[in-house]
Amino acid sequence: MLLEVRDLRVEFATRDGVAQAVNGVDYTVDAGETLAVLGESGSGKSVTAQAIMGILDVPPGRITGGEILFKGRDLLKLKEEQRRSVRGAEMAMIFQDALSSLNPVLTVGDQLGEMFVVHRGMSRKDARAKAVELMDRVRIPAAGQRVRDYPHQFSGGMRQRIMIAMALALEPDLIIADEPTTALDVTVQAQVMDLLAELQREYDMGLILITHDLGVVADVADRIAVMYAGRIVETAPVHDLYKAPAHPYTRGLLDSIPRLDHKGRELYAIKGLPPSLTAIPPGCPFHPRCPMAQDVCRTDVPPLYAVDRGPVSGPGRGSACHFWLDCLEDSACRGPASDTP
Ligand SMILES: Nc1ncnc2c1ncn2[C@@H]1O[C@H](COP(=O)(O)OP(=O)(O)OP(=O)(O)O)[C@@H](O)[C@H]1O
Ligand code: SF4
Ligand SMILES: [Mg+2]
Numbered sequence: 001m002l003l004e005v006r007d008l009r010v011e012f013a014t015r016d017g018v019a020q021a022v023n024g025v026d027y028t029v030d031a032g033e034t035l036a037v038l039g040e041s042g043s044g045k046s047v048t049a050q051a052i053m054g055i056l057d058v059p060p061g062r063i064t065g066g067e068i069l070f071k072g073r074d075l076l077k078l079k080e081e082q083r084r085s086v087r088g089a090e091m092a093m094i095f096q097d098a099l100s101s102l103n104p105v106l107t108v109g110d111q112l113g114e115m116f117v118v119h120r121g122m123s124r125k126d127a128r129a130k131a132v133e134l135m136d137r138v139r140i141p142a143a144g145q146r147v148r149d150y151p152h153q154f155s156g157g158m159r160q161r162i163m164i165a166m167a168l169a170l171e172p173d174l175i176i177a178d179e180p181t182t183a184l185d186v187t188v189q190a191q192v193m194d195l196l197a198e199l200q201r202e203y204d205m206g207l208i209l210i211t212h213d214l215g216v217v218a219d220v221a222d223r224i225a226v227m228y229a230g231r232i233v234e235t236a237p238v239h240d241l242y243k244a245p246a247h248p249y250t251r252g253l254l255d256s257i258p259r260l261d262h263k264g265r266e267l268y269a270i271k272g273l274p275p276s277l278t279a280i281p282p283g284c285p286f287h288p289r290c291p292m293a294q295d296v297c298r299t300d301v302p303p304l305y306a307v308d309r310g311p312v313s314g315p316g317r318g319s320a321c322h323f324w325l326d327c328l329e330d331s332a333c334r335g336p337a338s339d340t341p
Protein backbone atom coordinates (compact mmCIF):
# COMPACT_ATOMS: atom_id res chain seq x y z
CA MET A 1 0.00 0.00 0.00
CA LEU A 2 1.40 3.38 -1.01
CA LEU A 3 -0.57 5.53 1.45
CA GLU A 4 -2.64 4.56 4.41
CA VAL A 5 -4.34 7.23 6.50
CA ARG A 6 -5.60 5.87 9.81
CA ASP A 7 -8.00 7.59 12.15
CA LEU A 8 -6.66 11.03 11.31
CA ARG A 9 -7.93 13.88 13.47
CA VAL A 10 -7.37 17.60 12.95
CA GLU A 11 -8.74 20.54 14.93
CA PHE A 12 -8.60 24.29 14.49
CA ALA A 13 -8.73 26.83 17.27
CA THR A 14 -11.26 29.44 16.17
CA ARG A 15 -13.03 32.36 17.83
CA ASP A 16 -16.18 30.26 18.13
CA GLY A 17 -14.37 27.36 19.77
CA VAL A 18 -12.58 24.27 18.52
CA ALA A 19 -13.52 23.35 14.94
CA GLN A 20 -13.28 19.61 14.46
CA ALA A 21 -12.32 19.60 10.81
CA VAL A 22 -11.16 15.99 10.47
CA ASN A 23 -12.70 13.39 12.77
CA GLY A 24 -11.15 10.01 12.22
CA VAL A 25 -10.48 9.73 8.50
CA ASP A 26 -9.32 6.39 7.11
CA TYR A 27 -8.34 5.98 3.50
CA THR A 28 -5.81 4.18 1.36
CA VAL A 29 -4.23 4.77 -2.02
CA ASP A 30 -2.33 2.14 -3.97
CA ALA A 31 0.43 2.77 -6.47
CA GLY A 32 -1.15 3.61 -9.82
CA GLU A 33 -4.57 4.13 -8.26
CA THR A 34 -6.78 7.23 -8.41
CA LEU A 35 -8.87 7.97 -5.35
CA ALA A 36 -11.44 10.72 -5.76
CA VAL A 37 -12.35 12.55 -2.55
CA LEU A 38 -15.75 14.13 -2.70
CA GLY A 39 -17.93 16.18 -0.41
CA GLU A 40 -19.50 19.57 0.19
CA SER A 41 -17.49 22.64 1.05
CA GLY A 42 -15.99 22.45 4.53
CA SER A 43 -16.13 18.65 4.80
CA GLY A 44 -12.38 18.41 5.45
CA LYS A 45 -11.06 17.33 2.04
CA SER A 46 -8.32 19.94 1.81
CA VAL A 47 -7.35 19.78 5.48
CA THR A 48 -6.82 16.02 5.17
CA ALA A 49 -4.64 16.62 2.11
CA GLN A 50 -2.66 19.32 3.88
CA ALA A 51 -2.01 16.98 6.79
CA ILE A 52 -0.72 14.32 4.38
CA MET A 53 1.53 16.83 2.60
CA GLY A 54 2.73 18.33 5.87
CA ILE A 55 1.58 21.83 4.97
CA LEU A 56 -1.18 22.28 7.53
CA ASP A 57 -1.57 25.74 9.01
CA VAL A 58 -0.20 25.09 12.53
CA PRO A 59 -1.44 26.96 14.54
CA PRO A 60 -4.44 27.40 14.36
CA GLY A 61 -4.51 23.79 13.11
CA ARG A 62 -3.41 20.82 15.19
CA ILE A 63 -3.22 17.11 14.42
CA THR A 64 -4.71 15.43 17.46
CA GLY A 65 -4.54 11.81 16.42
CA GLY A 66 -3.97 9.17 13.81
CA GLU A 67 -1.26 7.94 11.51
CA ILE A 68 -0.26 8.74 7.94
CA LEU A 69 1.66 5.74 6.65
CA PHE A 70 3.47 6.52 3.40
CA LYS A 71 5.46 3.63 1.97
CA GLY A 72 5.35 2.14 5.44
CA ARG A 73 6.65 5.17 7.38
CA ASP A 74 4.44 7.26 9.64
CA LEU A 75 4.91 10.76 8.27
CA LEU A 76 3.64 12.26 11.51
CA LYS A 77 6.71 10.89 13.28
CA LEU A 78 9.26 12.41 10.87
CA LYS A 79 11.28 15.51 11.65
CA GLU A 80 10.43 18.61 9.60
CA GLU A 81 13.64 18.23 7.60
CA GLN A 82 12.82 14.64 6.60
CA ARG A 83 9.30 15.74 5.85
CA ARG A 84 10.59 18.40 3.48
CA SER A 85 12.57 15.89 1.48
CA VAL A 86 9.47 13.70 1.07
CA ARG A 87 7.54 16.71 -0.19
CA GLY A 88 8.25 17.37 -3.85
CA ALA A 89 10.45 14.33 -4.36
CA GLU A 90 8.07 11.59 -3.20
CA MET A 91 4.73 13.36 -3.06
CA ALA A 92 3.56 16.56 -4.69
CA MET A 93 0.45 18.68 -4.71
CA ILE A 94 -1.44 20.53 -7.42
CA PHE A 95 -3.61 23.41 -6.26
CA GLN A 96 -6.64 25.08 -7.77
CA ASP A 97 -5.00 28.42 -8.24
CA ALA A 98 -1.74 28.22 -10.19
CA LEU A 99 -1.25 31.96 -10.21
CA SER A 100 -0.87 32.19 -6.46
CA SER A 101 1.14 28.95 -6.26
CA LEU A 102 3.74 29.93 -8.85
CA ASN A 103 6.33 32.60 -8.15
CA PRO A 104 5.39 35.72 -10.17
CA VAL A 105 8.93 37.09 -10.43
CA LEU A 106 10.63 33.96 -11.78
CA THR A 107 10.27 32.58 -15.29
CA VAL A 108 8.55 29.20 -15.45
CA GLY A 109 11.82 27.75 -16.76
CA ASP A 110 13.67 28.92 -13.67
CA GLN A 111 10.96 27.54 -11.38
CA LEU A 112 10.88 24.16 -13.07
CA GLY A 113 14.67 24.07 -13.35
CA GLU A 114 15.08 24.90 -9.67
CA MET A 115 13.60 21.52 -8.78
CA PHE A 116 16.41 19.74 -10.62
CA VAL A 117 19.13 22.05 -9.33
CA VAL A 118 18.05 21.68 -5.69
CA HIS A 119 16.94 18.04 -5.58
CA ARG A 120 19.09 16.49 -8.30
CA GLY A 121 22.20 18.68 -8.19
CA MET A 122 21.99 19.44 -11.93
CA SER A 123 23.75 22.34 -13.64
CA ARG A 124 21.58 25.33 -14.65
CA LYS A 125 21.94 24.36 -18.30
CA ASP A 126 20.85 20.77 -17.83
CA ALA A 127 18.02 21.88 -15.55
CA ARG A 128 16.80 24.28 -18.24
CA ALA A 129 16.77 21.44 -20.78
CA LYS A 130 14.74 19.33 -18.33
CA ALA A 131 12.30 22.21 -17.89
CA VAL A 132 11.71 22.39 -21.64
CA GLU A 133 11.26 18.62 -21.78
CA LEU A 134 8.63 18.77 -19.01
CA MET A 135 6.79 21.64 -20.67
CA ASP A 136 6.68 19.56 -23.84
CA ARG A 137 5.43 16.66 -21.81
CA VAL A 138 2.42 18.65 -20.57
CA ARG A 139 1.93 19.89 -24.17
CA ILE A 140 2.75 23.55 -23.88
CA PRO A 141 3.25 24.71 -27.46
CA ALA A 142 6.67 26.18 -28.34
CA ALA A 143 8.10 25.09 -24.99
CA GLY A 144 11.64 26.06 -26.05
CA GLN A 145 10.61 29.71 -26.25
CA ARG A 146 7.94 29.85 -23.57
CA VAL A 147 10.36 28.55 -20.95
CA ARG A 148 11.54 32.17 -20.64
CA ASP A 149 8.04 33.52 -19.92
CA TYR A 150 6.59 34.48 -16.55
CA PRO A 151 3.47 32.81 -15.07
CA HIS A 152 1.17 35.76 -15.85
CA GLN A 153 2.00 35.44 -19.55
CA PHE A 154 0.22 32.07 -19.73
CA SER A 155 -3.51 31.36 -19.91
CA GLY A 156 -5.20 29.69 -16.93
CA GLY A 157 -5.18 26.28 -18.61
CA MET A 158 -1.50 26.56 -19.59
CA ARG A 159 -0.59 27.68 -16.06
CA GLN A 160 -2.35 24.64 -14.68
CA ARG A 161 -0.27 22.49 -17.05
CA ILE A 162 2.85 24.14 -15.61
CA MET A 163 1.64 23.23 -12.11
CA ILE A 164 1.26 19.64 -13.28
CA ALA A 165 4.78 19.76 -14.74
CA MET A 166 6.14 21.07 -11.41
CA ALA A 167 4.39 18.29 -9.54
CA LEU A 168 5.69 15.63 -11.93
CA ALA A 169 9.24 16.95 -12.13
CA LEU A 170 10.81 14.61 -9.61
CA GLU A 171 8.53 11.71 -10.52
CA PRO A 172 6.81 11.40 -7.14
CA ASP A 173 4.92 8.27 -6.11
CA LEU A 174 1.85 10.24 -5.03
CA ILE A 175 0.17 13.36 -6.33
CA ILE A 176 -2.61 15.17 -4.53
CA ALA A 177 -4.66 17.38 -6.84
CA ASP A 178 -6.97 19.70 -4.90
CA GLU A 179 -9.70 20.95 -7.25
CA PRO A 180 -7.12 21.19 -10.05
CA THR A 181 -9.53 22.39 -12.72
CA THR A 182 -12.18 24.33 -10.79
CA ALA A 183 -10.88 27.73 -11.88
CA LEU A 184 -10.86 26.84 -15.59
CA ASP A 185 -13.41 27.02 -18.42
CA VAL A 186 -15.36 23.82 -18.93
CA THR A 187 -13.62 22.77 -22.17
CA VAL A 188 -10.18 23.51 -20.74
CA GLN A 189 -11.14 21.59 -17.58
CA ALA A 190 -11.64 18.43 -19.59
CA GLN A 191 -8.30 18.80 -21.40
CA VAL A 192 -6.35 19.37 -18.21
CA MET A 193 -8.10 16.49 -16.47
CA ASP A 194 -7.39 14.15 -19.40
CA LEU A 195 -3.74 15.15 -19.36
CA LEU A 196 -3.46 14.55 -15.62
CA ALA A 197 -5.11 11.14 -15.93
CA GLU A 198 -2.85 10.18 -18.83
CA LEU A 199 0.34 11.16 -17.00
CA GLN A 200 -0.83 9.42 -13.84
CA ARG A 201 -1.18 6.16 -15.78
CA GLU A 202 2.08 6.60 -17.60
CA TYR A 203 4.08 7.31 -14.45
CA ASP A 204 2.06 4.77 -12.46
CA MET A 205 1.55 7.25 -9.63
CA GLY A 206 -1.03 7.21 -6.90
CA LEU A 207 -3.41 10.14 -7.32
CA ILE A 208 -5.76 11.72 -4.80
CA LEU A 209 -8.20 13.86 -6.72
CA ILE A 210 -10.22 16.25 -4.57
CA THR A 211 -13.32 17.60 -6.22
CA HIS A 212 -16.91 18.76 -5.74
CA ASP A 213 -17.76 17.41 -9.11
CA LEU A 214 -19.16 13.89 -9.37
CA GLY A 215 -19.33 14.29 -13.12
CA VAL A 216 -15.54 14.61 -13.37
CA VAL A 217 -14.63 11.54 -11.36
CA ALA A 218 -16.59 8.92 -13.30
CA ASP A 219 -14.01 8.63 -16.08
CA VAL A 220 -10.90 9.28 -14.09
CA ALA A 221 -11.08 7.66 -10.65
CA ASP A 222 -10.84 4.03 -9.55
CA ARG A 223 -12.33 4.56 -6.14
CA ILE A 224 -14.28 7.26 -4.33
CA ALA A 225 -14.23 8.39 -0.73
CA VAL A 226 -17.16 10.63 0.22
CA MET A 227 -16.56 12.98 3.15
CA TYR A 228 -19.08 14.59 5.45
CA ALA A 229 -18.24 16.70 8.51
CA GLY A 230 -14.67 15.46 8.62
CA ARG A 231 -15.45 11.76 8.22
CA ILE A 232 -15.50 9.29 5.38
CA VAL A 233 -19.16 8.33 5.05
CA GLU A 234 -18.85 6.07 2.05
CA THR A 235 -16.05 4.46 0.08
CA ALA A 236 -16.41 2.25 -2.97
CA PRO A 237 -15.11 1.47 -6.44
CA VAL A 238 -16.45 4.28 -8.66
CA HIS A 239 -18.84 2.21 -10.74
CA ASP A 240 -20.32 0.42 -7.74
CA LEU A 241 -21.00 3.71 -6.04
CA TYR A 242 -22.71 5.11 -9.12
CA LYS A 243 -24.82 2.00 -9.54
CA ALA A 244 -25.94 1.71 -5.95
CA PRO A 245 -24.85 4.10 -3.23
CA ALA A 246 -24.94 2.72 0.30
CA HIS A 247 -25.29 6.03 2.12
CA PRO A 248 -28.15 8.55 1.95
CA TYR A 249 -25.69 11.43 1.65
CA THR A 250 -24.05 9.87 -1.41
CA ARG A 251 -27.49 9.23 -2.86
CA GLY A 252 -28.29 12.90 -2.36
CA LEU A 253 -25.06 13.97 -4.08
CA LEU A 254 -25.70 11.64 -7.02
CA ASP A 255 -29.25 12.88 -7.42
CA SER A 256 -28.13 16.48 -7.36
CA ILE A 257 -26.01 16.27 -10.52
CA PRO A 258 -27.55 16.58 -13.96
CA ARG A 259 -27.26 13.29 -15.87
CA LEU A 260 -27.87 12.67 -19.54
CA ASP A 261 -29.69 9.41 -18.84
CA HIS A 262 -32.06 11.12 -16.42
CA LYS A 263 -33.19 13.85 -18.75
CA GLY A 264 -36.23 15.73 -17.63
CA ARG A 265 -35.96 14.52 -14.09
CA GLU A 266 -36.07 17.21 -11.45
CA LEU A 267 -32.77 17.75 -9.71
CA TYR A 268 -32.68 16.91 -6.06
CA ALA A 269 -31.04 19.12 -3.48
CA ILE A 270 -29.99 17.74 -0.10
CA LYS A 271 -32.01 19.73 2.39
CA GLY A 272 -30.33 21.91 4.99
CA LEU A 273 -26.71 22.87 5.41
CA PRO A 274 -23.54 21.08 6.51
CA PRO A 275 -23.12 21.28 10.31
CA SER A 276 -20.95 23.76 12.10
CA LEU A 277 -17.67 22.04 12.92
CA THR A 278 -17.67 23.55 16.39
CA ALA A 279 -20.99 21.81 17.14
CA ILE A 280 -21.21 18.58 15.14
CA PRO A 281 -24.57 16.86 15.85
CA PRO A 282 -24.39 13.78 18.12
CA GLY A 283 -24.93 10.33 16.65
CA CYS A 284 -24.78 10.34 12.89
CA PRO A 285 -23.67 13.86 11.90
CA PHE A 286 -25.92 13.66 8.84
CA HIS A 287 -29.12 12.93 10.81
CA PRO A 288 -30.63 16.45 10.72
CA ARG A 289 -30.62 16.30 6.92
CA CYS A 290 -31.25 12.61 6.33
CA PRO A 291 -34.56 11.42 4.83
CA MET A 292 -34.03 7.99 6.47
CA ALA A 293 -33.07 9.08 10.00
CA GLN A 294 -34.38 6.97 12.92
CA ASP A 295 -34.01 7.42 16.69
CA VAL A 296 -30.77 5.45 16.85
CA CYS A 297 -29.22 7.90 14.37
CA ARG A 298 -29.55 10.73 16.88
CA THR A 299 -27.51 8.91 19.53
CA ASP A 300 -25.16 6.32 17.98
CA VAL A 301 -22.28 7.29 15.74
CA PRO A 302 -22.27 4.85 12.81
CA PRO A 303 -18.85 3.24 12.21
CA LEU A 304 -17.72 2.64 8.63
CA TYR A 305 -19.55 -0.67 8.11
CA ALA A 306 -18.23 -3.13 5.51
CA VAL A 307 -20.77 -3.27 2.67
CA ASP A 308 -20.57 -7.02 2.22
CA ARG A 309 -24.19 -7.96 1.46
CA GLY A 310 -26.85 -6.85 -0.98
CA PRO A 311 -26.56 -5.73 -4.58
CA VAL A 312 -23.26 -4.32 -5.84
CA SER A 313 -21.51 -5.11 -2.56
CA GLY A 314 -17.96 -6.33 -2.28
CA PRO A 315 -14.52 -5.84 -0.86
CA GLY A 316 -13.43 -2.24 -0.54
CA ARG A 317 -16.95 -0.94 0.02
CA GLY A 318 -17.82 0.80 3.26
CA SER A 319 -20.69 2.96 4.52
CA ALA A 320 -21.07 4.92 7.75
CA CYS A 321 -24.84 4.46 7.90
CA HIS A 322 -26.73 2.22 10.32
CA PHE A 323 -29.15 1.44 7.51
CA TRP A 324 -26.71 0.98 4.66
CA LEU A 325 -28.37 -2.24 3.50
CA ASP A 326 -31.78 -0.58 3.20
CA CYS A 327 -30.17 2.26 1.30
CA LEU A 328 -28.42 -0.14 -1.05
CA GLU A 329 -31.50 -2.27 -1.66
CA ASP A 330 -34.16 0.29 -2.35
CA SER A 331 -34.59 3.89 -3.15
CA ALA A 332 -36.00 4.86 0.25
CA CYS A 333 -32.79 6.68 1.04
CA ARG A 334 -33.52 8.94 -1.87
CA GLY A 335 -35.05 12.28 -1.00
CA PRO A 336 -38.68 12.56 -2.15
CA ALA A 337 -37.95 15.07 -4.93
CA SER A 338 -35.67 12.69 -6.79
CA ASP A 339 -38.44 10.16 -7.39
CA THR A 340 -40.33 12.58 -9.56
CA PRO A 341 -40.06 11.12 -13.05
N1 LIG B 1 -6.59 27.85 8.32
C1 LIG B 1 -7.72 27.53 8.96
N2 LIG B 1 -8.11 28.14 10.09
C2 LIG B 1 -9.24 27.81 10.74
N3 LIG B 1 -10.08 26.84 10.33
C3 LIG B 1 -9.76 26.18 9.21
C4 LIG B 1 -8.58 26.49 8.46
N4 LIG B 1 -8.54 25.66 7.39
C5 LIG B 1 -9.64 24.89 7.48
N5 LIG B 1 -10.37 25.20 8.56
C6 LIG B 1 -11.61 24.55 9.00
O1 LIG B 1 -11.65 23.24 8.46
C7 LIG B 1 -12.86 23.04 7.74
C8 LIG B 1 -12.62 22.11 6.60
O2 LIG B 1 -11.90 22.81 5.63
P1 LIG B 1 -11.42 22.18 4.26
O3 LIG B 1 -10.62 23.26 3.62
O4 LIG B 1 -10.76 20.88 4.47
O5 LIG B 1 -12.78 21.95 3.49
P2 LIG B 1 -12.97 21.34 2.04
O6 LIG B 1 -13.71 20.07 2.18
O7 LIG B 1 -11.67 21.32 1.34
O8 LIG B 1 -13.94 22.43 1.40
P3 LIG B 1 -13.91 23.13 -0.04
O9 LIG B 1 -14.68 22.20 -0.91
O10 LIG B 1 -14.62 24.43 0.18
O11 LIG B 1 -12.50 23.31 -0.47
C9 LIG B 1 -13.32 24.43 7.38
O12 LIG B 1 -14.72 24.50 7.27
C10 LIG B 1 -12.83 25.27 8.51
O13 LIG B 1 -13.77 25.24 9.58
S1 SF4 C 1 -27.11 6.59 10.11
FE1 SF4 C 1 -29.20 7.32 10.06
S2 SF4 C 1 -29.07 9.55 9.84
FE2 SF4 C 1 -27.09 8.68 9.32
S3 SF4 C 1 -27.15 8.43 7.14
FE3 SF4 C 1 -27.81 6.50 8.00
S4 SF4 C 1 -30.02 6.62 8.15
FE4 SF4 C 1 -29.26 8.69 7.80
MG1 LIG D 1 -10.85 22.38 -0.23
